[in-house]
Amino acid sequence: MGTLETPLRRLLPEPGAVTVGELVAGFDPAAAAPADRPRVYTNFALTVDGRATIDGRSGAIGSDADTAMLVGLRMRADAVMIGAGTLRAEGYGALIRDPAKRAQRERQGLDPEPLTVLVSERLAVPWTAPLFTEGTGRVVIFTAAGDEPPATATPVEIVRHPGGVDLDAALRTLRAGHGVRALLCEGGPTLHGALLAAGLVDDLFVTRAPRVAGGPGPGLFSGLEAGVRELDLVWLCESRGELFARYSVR
Numbered sequence: 001m002g003t004l005e006t007p008l009r010r011l012l013p014e015p016g017a018v019t020v021g022e023l024v025a026g027f028d029p030a031a032a033a034p035a036d037r038p039r040v041y042t043n044f045a046l047t048v049d050g051r052a053t054i055d056g057r058s059g060a061i062g063s064d065a066d067t068a069m070l071v072g073l074r075m076r077a078d079a080v081m082i083g084a085g086t087l088r089a090e091g092y093g094a095l096i097r098d099p100a101k102r103a104q105r106e107r108q109g110l111d112p113e114p115l116t117v118l119v120s121e122r123l124a125v126p127w128t129a130p131l132f133t134e135g136t137g138r139v140v141i142f143t144a145a146g147d148e149p150p151a152t153a154t155p156v157e158i159v160r161h162p163g164g165v166d167l168d169a170a171l172r173t174l175r176a177g178h179g180v181r182a183l184l185c186e187g188g189p190t191l192h193g194a195l196l197a198a199g200l201v202d203d204l205f206v207t208r209a210p211r212v213a214g215g216p217g218p219g220l221f222s223g224l225e226a227g228v229r230e231l232d233l234v235w236l237c238e239s240r241g242e243l244f245a246r247y248s249v250r
Ligand SMILES: NC(=O)c1ccc[n+]([C@@H]2O[C@H](COP(=O)([O-])OP(=O)(O)OC[C@H]3O[C@@H](n4cnc5c(N)ncnc54)[C@H](OP(=O)(O)O)[C@@H]3O)[C@@H](O)[C@H]2O)c1
Pocket: 043, 044, 045, 046, 051, 052, 053, 056, 057, 058, 061, 082, 083, 084, 085, 086, 087, 089, 090, 119, 120, 121, 122, 123, 124, 125, 165, 167, 186, 187, 188, 189, 190, 191, 192, 194, 218, 222
């Protein structure tokens, strides 16, 4: 699970064999970061019918190759941002567990694991999640709520936006105050929609799994108002019928 040696078949731009590690090594979001906020890239797995969940979670959508892609993208991140809905549904713990990968990040001048950034308007946070009890890494929470958090093993910093979380201001704070140049948003659809609506998404990594979920459920975005946004397809890879696309926002 999650090995960067996972082979893929690159279909575009030049057809050929590539590993997940080689593919993500060619993606350097930190180098392309604007001066005032991080470069923001997002990663989602969808079914062919565009569902982001099966039975309320994402785990049954993608394969081991999709997990490898997620880990590869985390390896390029100074910070990983999630919405509270994703934390409540998925649980979350350490972002990079493999000691070899943690060491690799340190050799590249990064922290052993990315900073976790949580967005929760109401501070409706499951404090018993491993993210808070494992004591590895660091967490920054952007919230509109005034509540005090409980004591946690993992250091938590709360940044309050009393009038409602301002994602643009949050990203500026992360860049200026925490040195975050490359930020991976792992969801969910509500946070993804808010980031795109605010013009704050630079790259989208979308896995399309060869299965159909059926029924209702969220897709790539929730709450995104109508309006065409143009994307460029940067690459397309395949593994066992699963498609891995990278788009950049024009
Ligand atoms: N397929 C995939 O790749 C993938 C990826 C991620 C998640 N998911 C799935 O998506 C589902 C969750 O969907 P979701 O849309 O609820 O997830 P979400 O965006 O992670 O969570 C929504 C919650 O996050 C907070 N939030 C999001 N945007 C905010 C903003 N702009 N300002 C302030 N707070 C904000 C709010 O938290 P509060 O309610 O605490 O105020 C909001 O209720 C889960 O079933 C999960 O499994 C799938």
